Amino acid sequence: MGPFPSLRGNTYILVAIDYLSKWVEANALHTNDARVVCKFLKSLFAGFGTPRAMISDRGTHFCHDQFAKVMLKYGVTHRLATAYHPQTSGQVEVSNRGLKRILERTVGENHASWSNKLDDALWDFRTTYKTPIECTPYKLVHRKACHLSIELEHKAYWALKHANYDLQTMGDHIKV
Known part of the structure; x- marks a missing residue:
């Protein structure tokens, strides 16, 4: 071009x-x-x-x-x-x-x-x-998904939030 x-x-x-x-x-x-x-x-x-x-x-x-x-x-x-x-x-x-x-x-x-x-x-x-091709060219060539740093931060945030919620719920059950 x-x-x-x-x-x-x-x-x-x-x-x-x-x-x-x-x-x-x-x-x-x-x-x-x-x-x-x-x-x-x-x-x-x-x-x-x-x-x-x-x-x-x-x-x-x-x-x-x-x-x-x-x-x-x-x-x-x-x-x-x-x-x-x-x-x-x-x-x-x-x-x-x-x-x-x-x-x-x-x-x-x-x-x-x-x-x-x-x-x-x-x-x-x-x-x-x-x-x-029903995916990204990156995934097809490298055989893995491409995760951007912001995506990883977002997933880590929600995983941690979910884990903390589970610990809090578990603590409430133990107190009863």
Whole structure:
């Protein structure tokens, strides 16, 4: 996605989405050339393993020889989406729209600071319940629920309050 205005020189967002888990990886970048895209994909392959296939748009960075060599090296089948047919990569379009909406709400008035807020937007996106998978992408990828510190404080407060109530009730019964 991009180009966008930026304070830190990052004008593009490179987005990768796992179709099964709806997990989104994104990076704020200065350029969107083939070298940068290949570096991003190599880091994803190192962290998550190599996919069998990858669908991309027909951007010049995806149609470059360097990109084709990386796909061949890792044994990934590269498929190009049909031009002017966004339904081919519908999940990408939905995820991009959602990520963009979260960024717009997070950034507020200063639109140029979006690259500072990208990690927060990704956190929000990954920990939001998705109906098609009936859980959050975070839970599907990490096999555990993500508990925010405020949630833990809230649960601890109510557990303690309930325990104190039980002790008080028990004390009343013993006195009788």
